[in-house]
Amino acid sequence: MGRRSKDGVPRGYVPMMVGKGVEERFLVHTKLFKHPIFTGLLEMAERDQFGFAQPGVLHIPCDVEQFRSVVNATVTLALNTIFRRWGLKAQSTWNISGELCNGVAIDSTILDGDIFNPGIKCDCSYNNGTICHIDQLNFWKNYLTGSVPAFFGNFTRMQYLSVGNNALSGPIPKELGNLQRLISLGLSNNNFSGSIPPEFGNLTSIQRLYVDSSGLRGELPPTLSNLKTLSTLRLQGNSFEGPIPASFSSLNQLTELRIGDIINGSSSLEFIRDMTSLSTLVLRNCKISDAIPSNFSHYTSLQQLDLSFNNITGEVPQSLFSLSSLAYVFLGNNSLSGNLPAQKSNALMNIDLSYNQLSGTFPSWVSQRNLQLILPSGLRCLQRDFPCYRGSPNYYSFAIKCGGSNPVTASDGTVYEKDNASLSSASYFVTDLIRWAVSNVGSFTDASNSNYIITINSNFQGTLDPELFYTARLSPSSLRYYGFGLENGNYTIKLQFSEFAILDTPSWRSAGNRMFDIYIQGVQKERDFDIKRVAGGRSTQAVVKEYVAPVTNNFLEIHFFWAGKGTCCTPFNGYYGPSISAISVSPNDFNPTVSNQPLGINSKKDPKGLIAGVSTAATVLGLFVIYVTFILIQRKKRLNKQNSVLTGLDVKPYTFSYAELRAATEDFNPANVLGEGGYGQVFKGILNDGRTVAVKQLSTTSNQGKGQFLTEIATISAVQHRNLVRLHGCCVDEDKRILVYEYLENGSLDHAIFGFFAIKKMGKKNLLLGWPKRFDILLGVAKGLTYLHEESRLRIVHRDVKASNILLDADLDPKISDFGLAKLYDDKMTHMNTRVAGTIGYLAPEYALRGHLTEKADVFAFGVVALEVLSGRPNSDDSLGHETVYLLDWVWNLLENNNKLAMLDEKLESFDEEEVNRVIGVALLCTQASPSCRPTMSRVVGMLAGDVEIPYVPERPTYLLLWQYRDVTSSFAFDDTTDASIVRRANNQPSPPRGWSKGESVETGPFSSQSIESDITAEGR
Known part of the structure; x- marks a missing residue:
């Protein structure tokens, strides 16, 4: 690494501002640079407090002890052309007129990632220190557009080149194959066209090649097998055609290999036989038709294995599960059979074996604490025919607030259940009532998202229920929701989406695109579904899609699948792949005959005395009918009165019965009082569906009459925003006026910032x-x-x-x-x-x-x-x-x-x-x-x-x-x-x-x- 001054600034690194649309300036440390070229710039450097590695700053490392070397004129011309093409504005005081890098190379520092970005590093050791050659260029995530210029091939002494995470397009120039000294080449996350140039086979010194999520197509060039010094090869997230070249077997120095989403062709696993140094092997959705090698014991460094979504047959070898370093195994969606390995290493804690044809009984390690295993409650669950939880129908609908920590009642009265169970790279969750379940498969590349949930801070348009879009479930690979015990018939499936990371702003957050496929009951409904594109380019636009699908065998499956399209790391690592905000399922064209409630406990009854009780039962039934009729008449009168109160409201809120709220608050128990406003007390209540709410009981002696009550109802119902308290509904029962709000568990802001009040008034810790x-x-x-x-x-x-x-x-x-x-008011009031x-x-x-x-x-x-x-x-x-x-x-x-x-x-x-x-x-x-x-x-x-x-x-x-x-x-x-x-x-x-x-x-x-x-x-x- 470069030498650093006391304040941490690398010695010899000259940060220079070339940002578009910003004032260009040097950021130079006065203690380091004494050459006359920096005279007059020191005052400006002081104003910037010697910052370095700032966005939009071009970092040129060079030795400050000597200033006699110059850059080759051809290279200078090429760089000036690149800057113009990419819209980078070079300052006149350093117009690369032969003085780009004065001095000698200071060290072997690699300009990687954000530390020196954008950056240029020179080697000035040529011709007795009189000539400099650029050996490193870093333009990672700099919002660049246009194409990669072919004359990059002139930089024949280049060792490090990164243009990843931009919006570059066009074909990758074959001239890059001239850079035979290249050690690292980063082209990931762009919008290139065409295929990988076969000339890349000439990069015989390269150790790291990143071309993932770059929009490339075509066959994988067999010439890549010439790159015998490769340690890292990332090819996933493109649309390459198969098969995977068998000649890749020569890449036996690889420690990381990622290939995914191969189109056509059929590959085997033979080519990995000698890649025993691998620590990460991802061959996801690669059309592999083969068995897992029986002897995996030679792969002693392997930490992650992903062979999911292929056609792999045979058994899971014991040698694989015995590897001491292996922590993640994803083998789901294959055709594996036989028993699970009898033993596994302690390191292996994330396993996906779903959607296979396994049999037998569970080994003892299945019950190991903290194990993330997708094989719930029985070995036959989550296999190809998914036999679990099928049988007698109990339900005809369900709704899920994906990623939500609390239930949400929509404007149409639908209650969306919370879905905040913490998932992992291989996990499965079933609700207590066995109404629905969710499973996730996959691990985010180079990032972690601990529970695969994102909270969204946006104001969504085009919906009456913005709260449905404030959270979302994510998955790096495969996300499935299941409906259990549904009455057979045709159902309407409503899927609600919101884009949360790729924003429609002129910044790096707008780079990238999220694309995934949607399957319902195994039928592809959407291919390359892009939320932002469907929303017309607006990231705050709610997107709702409806489909009709049949339910047979009382089972429904909704599958969101990332086929490697779009971008994986722009704008964020760990936020790509499928995303869903809410799901609702309801009958489409039939009248349900089930209760939509879980089955109770049935017990056999003694038949004796049944006939003797018939007459008694008939008498009781008659009295009961009379009582029910009376109750219904009274209830109808109350409902008519209630409807008259609510007449005229544009948005009619959900209405609760007084009995329901009375039960929720334990008969308005004083112990449940949260506070008292100008018009009455507020109680904490728990509804029948488990929701905790705040119940505002308006005082009969308050000044708020019917008109004011209706105004408040209409106002709160009409406005919904993540920073406004949500109204769940109301109750109008004779002279009673009650509002039901969402419950906010941390009280009010004054209690939080005026600490002594929190303790004195609420009895809770500040x-x-x-x-x-x-x-x-x-x-x-x-x-x-x-x-x-x-x-x-x-x-x-x-x-x-x-x-x-x-x-x-x-x-x-x-x-x-x-x-x-x-109070409402119009524009002229x-x-x-x-x-x-x-x-x-x-x-x-x-x-x-x-x-x-x-x-x-x-x-x-x-x-x-x-x-x-x-x-x-x-x-x-x-x-x-x-x-x-x-x-x-x-x-x-x-x-x-x-x-x-x-x-x-x-x-x-x-x-x-x-x-x-x-x-x-x-x-x-x-x-x-x-x-x-x-x-x-x-x-x-x-x-x-x-x-x-x-x-x-x-x-x-x-x-x-x-x-x-x-x-x-x-x-x-x-x-x-x-x-x-x-x-x-x-x-x-x-x-x-x-x-x-x-x-x-x-x-x-x-x-x-x-x-x-x-x-x-x-x-x-």
């Missing part, structure tokens, strides 16, 4: 949120408000944004709650003739003083919340004894004394200073006096994300100066509808010397204060 999570919470809240203000079909002002109205789920992701105070509603301390001045309501009132409140999250202090703090300090005043005092970091919560052990500065800047901008000076929430999101510049706020808002912290609550002119208790609280409370009274939710009529209102008007409203 969450101690670190800075990364606090920043993510603020970003999530901003996205939720953006949706309410700008993206929802109904434009909504929340009116009471505060820390206690932001709830945290199991992953501490934020969700905005309490839409009871939200900027003033609401309604009562002022909100919480003192979060109210924007124009709203508090004049009842003037726009979305900028929420922006103001968000700014206050941001400061609370940053500082760990509530908006008014009496912890200092006799004095109550208003948060905004405290913040500005620190800023004016150049002590902004003092506002950080002392509980934070570390923080990102750049993010902290963004939060402070956004908070100050959001709390400006004039609404027109505050940003929209969409701009707030951009500012927090670092995509939008944050304007400087030079001085504290004048409303802070003019109010002088008098007790403004005592001057409120309440209207007649205001709760008298609130008036007494406001008028009788002693005037705090600074700030408003903390945290009281109020509803007030418009009030005025000439000095303050004139100030707001003067500032531009």
Whole structure:
């Protein structure tokens, strides 16, 4: 490796910016470079703090002790041409005019991966140190387009060349075969056409060849067998034609061989006979028709073996399972027969033997702890005819929220069961009720995804149920879902997808494509299915596909299969292959005759006394019919009344019965109270299907009447976003009004950031949120408000944004709650003739003083919340004894004394200073006096994300100066509808010397204060 200075910068490595669309600049360490060519650049280097290995920086290693060698003019011309073709802009001060690499080669460092990328390394040892030749080029993942130039073949002294993970196209130039000194060649993850040039057989010094997922076709050239020094060969993820050349047997130095998805032809395993140095062997879906060699004991270094999706016959040899280093074996989807090996090594912990024709009994090692084995509950399960769990039909439907940790109720009332079982590279999971199962086969290349689940942070369009798309199951190879005990007939299978990694943004995240096949009941429904392409190129577009398939033998199989198409490592390792967000299965053209419930325990009854009991049973049955008739009549009356209440709603929520909610909350047991809002108590409840919910029982004495209740129902049902609390349904029973929300297990944000409140009020340990999570919470809240203000079909002002109205789920992701105070408004409506509603301390001045309501009132409140999250202090703090300090005043005092970091919560052990500065800047901008000076929430999101510049706020808002912290609550002119208790609280409370009274939710009529209102008007409203 290169010599490093004390701060870790490699000596002799000159990073140079050639990024497209960015200011080009040298990044040079002043202690290292003393040559006149760097004079004048040192000041710029200081400004960049001697960074190195930055994206878009071209790294040119050379020795700084000597500056007399020059680059060959032909090479210089070729590089200039390459830069122009690829859109790389070279700075005029280093225009490669014979001075590209001055000096002598410093060491044998390999420019691999991200460390020196893009990078050029020269060997300046030629002609007594007067000539330099480029021996390494690294342009890995640099968003390059175009083709690989043929004159790369002129770099005959090249030893390392990487252009992988780009968007290069066209054929691979045969001239690369001239690079006979090449040791490593990386072409993976591009969009090439054609085949591997036969001239590659001339690369007789090469040790590593990567051409996986490159769009190549045609036959594998037999000339590759000349590359006897190869240690790594990756060919998977293309569309090569078979058979695999038998001459590959000469590649006996290989330690890693990956070939996959061969089209046509039939291959044997004979060519691997002498590859005894292999540690990784992947021959997946290669049309192999052969038996596994009986003696595998010579492969002592083998760690991973994947021979899945072939036609391999015979038995599994004991010698294979006895290898001491072997950890992964994938042999599924073959024609293996016979017994399982009687013994296995302790290292072998991931085994897939599904979909074969095995027989016999289980060996004792099957019960080994932590073993990942796809052979559940009986040896005949998951074999070719899949005989398990078939028999009497119990079910006619099921729905799965793939990757979801909680059930989800869709807008049509369908309940999607959770699916968060942790899968591995060879695993299988069956639900407790044996209604459905899921299996995964395969291991992600060079990456790990511990449970094969991804959580998606996007706002999905084109669906009423965006929550169905927030998680997805992944598989690197084969993902199957099974339905058990289904009544035979034709079914509608609805598959719902969302693309989460390959985004439609002008960045590296847009590179790559995900392609897989879909089979239902063994019939291919989709070939090379590409979610993003079907979504019209939009990564946030929900994709729903429906199919009709027959169910026979009470069994359904849905199979997602990666056939090696698309990309495997762009934009991420470990996120390629099949992906599915939700599945639902329902009858298509028949009326079910089964209960859709698991079978109960049947017991045989004694026939004696059966006849004697007939008359008694008939009497009881008659009385029962009368009772049921009465109950049905009463229920119909209640339903008619309920329907009249819900009439007119565009989105009709799911309705619960009062009895169901009463049972869920244990008769509204006080022990289950989660909290109390302005309109009633909130209880924790557990529904019959196992879901935990929050049940809001509206007080009969509250001010919220039928109209307000309906407004809240319509509002929450119409807006669905990952950062908004979801409404599961409601109950309208006579005078009872109940809302059923999703349950958020980590309580509210104020409990999390104001630690002593968490212990005192909730009796639970403080969450101690670190800075990364606090920043993510603020970003999530901003996205939720953006949706309410700008993206929802109904434009909504929340009116009471505060820390206690932001709830945290199991992953501490934020969700905005309490839409009871939200009001709908159209584009021309900027003033609401309604009562002022909100919480003192979060109210924007124009709203508090004049009842003037726009979305900028929420922006103001968000700014206050941001400061609370940053500082760990509530908006008014009496912890200092006799004095109550208003948060905004405290913040500005620190800023004016150049002590902004003092506002950080002392509980934070570390923080990102750049993010902290963004939060402070956004908070100050959001709390400006004039609404027109505050940003929209969409701009707030951009500012927090670092995509939008944050304007400087030079001085504290004048409303802070003019109010002088008098007790403004005592001057409120309440209207007649205001709760008298609130008036007494406001008028009788002693005037705090600074700030408003903390945290009281109020509803007030418009009030005025000439000095303050004139100030707001003067500032531009």
